[in-house]
Amino acid sequence: MSEEELAARVADVLSVDADDFRRLAEADAEVIKEGVEEGVFDNPQAIVGLEYEFYAVKADDCALRRVPRRLLELIGFEKELGLHNAEMTTSPQPLNADGLTAQEAEVKARLRTALDVTQSERMRLVSDALWTLPPEGEDAATYLTDSVERTTTDDGGTERAVRVATNMSDSARYHAMANTERAEAAGMRIEAPHVSLQTDTVMPESLITSIQPHYQVSHAPDLPEYFNYALRIAGPLLALGVNSPFFPADLYDEDASPEAILRDGWMEHRISVFETVLNDPTTGEGKVRFPRDLASVDEAIDRIAADDTMVPMPVEPGERFDDQFPHFSRKHGTYWRWVRPVFGGPTRSAANARIEFRPIPAQPTVRDSVAFLAAFAGLMESLTRLEHPVVELDWQLARENFYAAMVDGIEADLTWITNDGKETTDRLALYEDLLAHAEDGLTNRGLSEEDAAKYLYPLRRRVRQGVTPASWKRERVETALADGADLEGAIEAMQRAYVARQSETLLEGSFANWIGE
Secondary structure, three states: OOOOHHHHHHHHHOOOOOOHHHHHHHHHHHHHHHHHHOOOOOOOOOEEEEEEEEEEOOOOOOEEOOOOHHHHHHHEEEEOOOOEEEEEEOOEOOOOHHHHHHHHHHHHHHHHHHHHHHOOOEEEEEOOOOOOOOOOOOHHHHHHHHEEEEEEEEOOEEEEEEEEEEEEEEOHHHHOOOOOOOOOOOEEEEEOOOEEEEEEOOOOHHOOOOOEEEEEEOHHHHHHHHHHHHHHHHHHHHHOOOEEOOOOOOEEEEOOHHHHHHHHHHOOOOHHHHHHHHOOOOOOOOOEEEEOOOOOOHHHHHHHHHOOOOOOOOOOOOOHHHOOOHHHHHHHHOOOOOOEEEEOOOOOOOEEEEEEEOEEEOOHHHHHHHHHHOOOOOOHHHHOOOHHHHOOOOHHHHHHHHHHHHHHHHOOOHHHHHHOOOEEOOOHHHHHHHHHHHHHHHHHHHOHHHHHHHHHHHHHHHHHHHOOOHHHHHHHHHHHHHHHHHHHHHHHHHHHHHHHHHHHHOOOOOOOOOOOO
């Protein structure tokens, strides 16, 4: 699609009246509330799913690669924000032994095919939280900020200037964010220790990739209970999963020393990138944030309907079940919370109320990703069934846990309430309690103790060794610097080592295989 054609599509999006869109979304919310009351969104049992994001690199030197659109279609992946991104979404499966096996098997089957196809293009898909090597012959700052302005004329003869990011996918929704009257609601910048980048679009978000476990509750009115527990486990699980301690070297301030970057850097910069790119820096709490507890399912629905409308997308008629509330569904697409409720489904029988768990960055291997899916699902099962007292942990402490994990990873000072009702900051006590309940939730869904332990082993190993993907990366950069490399060379060596180890373990190993080498 040409830039002129894309600009015209963006202009069509921008022609939607925001006030009308909001009113229609609020009316859709009432339709969903009625459906919840009638039991439309209930399920016979809990169901799980997974969104899994990747970026592409050159197979020989790990420089970022743009993925041809035809190739995405060929491998059955979906486009994401950047031209280098690709996303896989698994088919929902019941939470039981066969369902988790099916989740892992589907990821492996589709990813194996994608790796075979991309190999012929001298390209590799990488599972990683934040890319650090820009495309060959380019620098990261230019790649992320490059944009052009195009003028388009609507049917009434009115001209409009539209800003189009050069390296962003041709989704009008993404580009519209920089052109809508609400564009100031997005920061369109990166602010992190020794990194400051301002741009005209939301393209810097394409630095980051994640996995997103989904958990469909069996009884929709109970969603708030699951949601509030999900907030309490967000910090501890993020601390185990941190995987983005470095930016591309050219994004660091020129006067920042490697020592200062190592001293002040965070373990999970993906969190801050998402927040600073999409939040208005002048208003405090933005659209991307750690959400507050829910008191009722109606409150969950109302929050989405009332959320700030950044891009009032046009709605086409359709025959899916969730086309009965299309404006609400569109609005949900920019309801950015680290844990968020979702109401949808392609058919009435598949309608569901689910929780999307968004804190976890993309992981080194498939097994690590499935470990987080299993842990999250097991915890949703066990904590709610046993009425675990951690739900009484003050919301502010849960939020502090989350951002402490972002900064310090597994070394963060986290607060937890154990099963016996005692508050603790002891890391081993926290994870012993948390992972024991994750295992309990899995065995309660029919998994054998051996299989449940196998799913959680990669996470237990991280706790025992005190090692995460982020600390693994930091150690390699520190070693390279000590051996005389400059920062750019140290980050490049680390990134190539990461991709090399992943190429050996992505489908059949785990990060546990990397520890101690």
